[in-house]
Amino acid sequence: MEKFVTLNNYQVSQELYEFVNQDVLPGTGLKSDQFWKDFEYTIRSFVPENEQLLTQRKKLQEQIDTWHKASKGSFNINQYKTFLEDIGYIESQTEDFTINTKNIDEEMALQAGPQLVVPLTNARYALNAANARWGSLYDALYGTNIISEEDGADIQNQYNPVRGDKVIATAKDYLDRAVPLKDASHKDVDAYTIVNGQLSAALSNGETTGLNDPSQFIGFQGDADNATAFLLKNNHLHLEIQIDYDDPIGKTDKAGVKDILVESAITTIIDCEDSVTAVDAEDKVQVYRNWLGLMKGDLSETFTKDGKTVTRTLNPDRTYQDPHGSHFSLSGRSLMLIRNVGHLMTTDAVIDENGKEIPEGLLDGIMTSLIAKHDLLQNGTYQNSSEGSIYIVKPKMHGSKEVAFTNEFFSKVEDMLDLDRHTLKVGVMDEERRTSLNLENCIREVKDRVVFINTGFLDRTGDEIHTSMEAGPMIRKKDMKSSQWLDSYEKSNVKAGLDSGFQNRAQIGKGMWAMPDLMKEMMEQKIGHLKAGANTAWVPSPTAATLHALHYHQVDIGGVQEQLKGETDHYVDKMLQIPIVENPAWSNEDIQQELDNNAQGILGYVVRWVEQGVGSSKVPDINDVALMEDRATLRISSQHMANWLHHGICSKDQVEETLKRMAKVVDKQNEGDPNYRAMSDNYDQSVAFQAARDLVFKGAEQPNGYTEPILHRRRQEVKSLIATKK
Ligand SMILES: CC(=O)SCCNC(=O)CCNC(=O)[C@H](O)C(C)(C)COP(=O)(O)OP(=O)(O)OC[C@H]1O[C@@H](n2cnc3c(N)ncnc32)[C@H](O)[C@@H]1OP(=O)(O)O
Ligand SMILES: O=CC(=O)O
Numbered sequence: 001m002e003k004f005v006t007l008n009n010y011q012v013s014q015e016l017y018e019f020v021n022q023d024v025l026p027g028t029g030l031k032s033d034q035f036w037k038d039f040e041y042t043i044r045s046f047v048p049e050n051e052q053l054l055t056q057r058k059k060l061q062e063q064i065d066t067w068h069k070a071s072k073g074s075f076n077i078n079q080y081k082t083f084l085e086d087i088g089y090i091e092s093q094t095e096d097f098t099i100n101t102k103n104i105d106e107e108m109a110l111q112a113g114p115q116l117v118v119p120l121t122n123a124r125y126a127l128n129a130a131n132a133r134w135g136s137l138y139d140a141l142y143g144t145n146i147i148s149e150e151d152g153a154d155i156q157n158q159y160n161p162v163r164g165d166k167v168i169a170t171a172k173d174y175l176d177r178a179v180p181l182k183d184a185s186h187k188d189v190d191a192y193t194i195v196n197g198q199l200s201a202a203l204s205n206g207e208t209t210g211l212n213d214p215s216q217f218i219g220f221q222g223d224a225d226n227a228t229a230f231l232l233k234n235n236h237l238h239l240e241i242q243i244d245y246d247d248p249i250g251k252t253d254k255a256g257v258k259d260i261l262v263e264s265a266i267t268t269i270i271d272c273e274d275s276v277t278a279v280d281a282e283d284k285v286q287v288y289r290n291w292l293g294l295m296k297g298d299l300s301e302t303f304t305k306d307g308k309t310v311t312r313t314l315n316p317d318r319t320y321q322d323p324h325g326s327h328f329s330l331s332g333r334s335l336m337l338i339r340n341v342g343h344l345m346t347t348d349a350v351i352d353e354n355g356k357e358i359p360e361g362l363l364d365g366i367m368t369s370l371i372a373k374h375d376l377l378q379n380g381t382y383q384n385s386s387e388g389s390i391y392i393v394k395p396k397m398h399g400s401k402e403v404a405f406t407n408e409f410f411s412k413v414e415d416m417l418d419l420d421r422h423t424l425k426v427g428v429m430d431e432e433r434r435t436s437l438n439l440e441n442c443i444r445e446v447k448d449r450v451v452f453i454n455t456g457f458l459d460r461t462g463d464e465i466h467t468s469m470e471a472g473p474m475i476r477k478k479d480m481k482s483s484q485w486l487d488s489y490e491k492s493n494v495k496a497g498l499d500s501g502f503q504n505r506a507q508i509g510k511g512m513w514a515m516p517d518l519m520k521e522m523m524e525q526k527i528g529h530l531k532a533g534a535n536t537a538w539v540p541s542p543t544a545a546t547l548h549a550l551h552y553h554q555v556d557i558g559g560v561q562e563q564l565k566g567e568t569d570h571y572v573d574k575m576l577q578i579p580i581v582e583n584p585a586w587s588n589e590d591i592q593q594e595l596d597n598n599a600q601g602i603l604g605y606v607v608r609w610v611e612q613g614v615g616s617s618k619v620p621d622i623n624d625v626a627l628m629e630d631r632a633t634l635r636i637s638s639q640h641m642a643n644w645l646h647h648g649i650c651s652k653d654q655v656e657e658t659l660k661r662m663a664k665v666v667d668k669q670n671e672g673d674p675n676y677r678a679m680s681d682n683y684d685q686s687v688a689f690q691a692a693r694d695l696v697f698k699g700a701e702q703p704n705g706y707t708e709p710i711l712h713r714r715r716q717e718v719k720s721l722i723a724t725k726k
């Protein structure tokens with residue numbers, strides 16, 4: 001039973017209260033009594049509008065549902081657009097503007113590169129993510145399918161030198177592209193040295209050469225005569241050629257190269273939202289505690305890996321000498337952004353005088369900013385933002401009024417925490433249809449604090465399905481990626497960013513690579529994000545960050561954005577193409593396959609969420625490809641099933657049968673996990689199975705198709721069952 005402290009008119013969970021008073025406030029210059037007074041005042045001033053905004057979402061959805069029902073069989077795109085304008089779903093466009101954000105770190109403004117996302121509930125992963133600023137290229141290649149297992153190059157228990165040779169050759173191919181030598185390949189180098197402040201490469205044929213562009217060599221580690229690392233720079237990104245003739249790999253390489261260290265995750269989103277499970281005060285405090293550890297630099301985690309005990313902490317900066325002997329350093333850690341939750345959910349960590357929970361997004365805004373104040377005051381071991389900014393990612397906002405609300409709230413938080421105006425920066429997730437259609441208006445509302453826009457295409461797909469639930473049966477999930485609305489949405493996002501002056505100032509970001517084990521495919525496809533004008537894109541793991549970083553060595557983003565600037569295409573009409581099938585002709589087999597796939601994804605993810613509190617999982621799809629599942633992918637699968645059910649593409653019985661059959665498949669996939677409770681032992685008793693059922697059968701009535709309300713309720717049920725058994 002949660003204990004509360006009564007403060008002014010609010011009840012605050014004792015755990016949260018003590019955490020804030022004992023661990024967070026000291027060192028921030030803020031006093032407990034005043035803080036809690038301001039806290040209540042701030043929340044109280046924003047609750048009514050938060051509620052109104054949610055009511056407006058509901059009202060618009062009802063109007064859209066009614067319109068589609070009335071237009072069955074006579075859909076006309078122009079009428080549809082006029083209707084959306086009339087109800088304020090499409091806003092009127094205001095005059096041109098450019099963003100004016102100040103104090104943006106170089107990582108956000110200038111260094112195009114990968115953006116890693118990590119669940120904050122998992123300290124081990126969060127530390128790993130922060131440290132993923134630098135990654136071993138040899139490890140990234142060796143462990144992934146980029147290097148084929150053919151010709152004896154398979155991954156074995158021990159190091160396989162045949163595979164190792166392929167890795168080294170491939171890595172040197174990448175070096176040849178990013179930092180080429182004059183008339184030679186890095187594969188031909190016998191020794192790297194520094195001669196007259198320049199990198200010199202002695203070749204196997206007895207000749208000596210240097211870099212094609214000598215200015216790419218910017219520093220070294222060790223002695224100038226005996227360097228252990230050569231630091232190179234290309235497209236604002238660094239990489240190190242590391243030398244060690246005694247290392248097991250280095251000694252097999254004629255130039256003593258033991259590895260190539262790649263600057264990888266330039267920025268990282270530390271996530272309090274869709275990849276975590278945080279359903280009560282206890283969970284929220286755990287999340288905030290980890291964030292505090294990251295901001296103060298003292299987070300550590302001890303665990304066993306490969307039979308060894310490992311303690312992980314944040315990496316220090318990397319130090320070098322430049323060719324003239326001056327010392328300098330580069331950050332050893334990724335620049336961290338914090339993703340808050342959106343406007344929808346409430347939390348029982350704080351209860352008002354009427355017994356009502358407060359909006360969770362407001363709590364996140366205050367707590368994550370307060371904690372990050374330690375970074376601004378340089379209270380920690382390291383500094384995250386050298387420009388004195390706090391980077392908050394705000395997800396799931398619908399339209400410009402909701403963005404304006406965030407802006408006003410952030411100003412209020414700045415006042416209460418004694419921070420300069422616009423210290424709190426915002427990354428706007430473009431992941432709801434009403435935001436995509438009005439993106440420039442949304443950006444304008446935060447033009448003095450915006451640091452990114454990002455196409456969260458997963459949530460966006462869920463919203464596409466839900467918004468047009470009444471329009472008809474949706475195309476198959478796999479076809480969404482190639483559909484017109486999605487292509488236009490991606491292009492329109494880049495256009496809005498460029499038109500409002502993001503170039504060299506802020507990030508135009510693209511979405512997640514959701515197949516963490518398919519790195520060869522990622523290398524083939526994700527370069528497309530850069531060619532489309534993005535200067536960052538999401539990756540699910542440090543390995544993916546190291547590999548995706550290579551793309552930024554290949555493409556000159558500045559040049560691409562320059563070409564795209566001034567593009568006059570308008571995308572609204574294309575974005576309004578609803579992805580429905582007029583006369584569905586799917587075979588029974590197609591339908592069943594679609595249902596099986598969605599049901600397997602839903603159950604595989606939900607069972608770990610609800611029963612074990614794991615917010616992001618790798619779940620195999622119907623073809624046994626491991627997919628990154630989070631709440632946004634769940635939103636798609638559950639909305640898709642709900643949509644087909646709603647339009648009679650499948651029956652209720654068929655969905656029931658599919659869920660039960662797939663529960664057995666998921667149980668089998670998890671049979672090695674001692675903490676797993678099988679769903680198929682008793683479907684009615686399995687909270688996870690019931691959650692999955694609700695997500696589908698009650699999917700059409702969920703607010704904007706979100707999964708949070710059902711997941712939270714069911715997770716709380718499991719937590720209280722566990723508590724009663726104790
Ligand atoms: C729509 C959206 O909102 S997308 C954004 C939200 N989604 C996410 O944040 C997903 C982020 N990724 C993840 O959580 C994970 O990669 C998963 C759940 C997909 C896969 O996790 P696992 O099955 O444990 O991965 P796997 O076994 O391949 O790798 C584990 C190792 O990789 C590391 N790792 C994996 N993902 C990450 C990550 N995102 N950040 C840091 N380290 C990571 C782990 O620390 C671990 O290494 P360690 O043993 O040295 O600690
Ligand atoms: O948050 C990301 C998404 O794709 O949704």
Ligand SMILES: [Mg+2]
Nearest residue numbers: 431456459632
């Ligand atoms: Mg999202």
